[in-house]
Amino acid sequence: MPGGMPMLDCESVMRQLWDFLDGELTPERMAAVRAHIEMCKRCYPQHEFEQSFLDAVAARRRQHSDPQRLRRRVADALRAKGLSDA
Numbered sequence: 001m002p003g004g005m006p007m008l009d010c011e012s013v014m015r016q017l018w019d020f021l022d023g024e025l026t027p028e029r030m031a032a033v034r035a036h037i038e039m040c041k042r043c044y045p046q047h048e049f050e051q052s053f054l055d056a057v058a059a060r061r062r063q064h065s066d067p068q069r070l071r072r073r074v075a076d077a078l079r080a081k082g083l084s085d086a
């Protein structure tokens with residue numbers, strides 16, 4: 001365990017997960033969230049789930065010019081499954 005890395009609880013990780021997957025956090029935050037996900041069996045499945053969604057979004061983004069609408073649909077799908085309160 002590297003010293004000085006802030007430990008996050010699951011709730012903070014979940015709140016930052018979208019930004020993490022989008023690469024929009026600071027390098028320190030990215031590292032802290034990644035470290036948590038690698039250790040936490042509760043967060044990891046959700047990370048995998050959202051990453052697969054984002055991969056699909058990224059693939060579509062190259063073909064379509066409406067990423068905002070697509071992203072909202074993805075968020076709605078997650079919420080419907082009870083996986084996100086975003």
Ligand SMILES: [Zn+2]
Pocket residue numbers: 009010011013036040041042043044
């Ligand atoms: Zn966790």
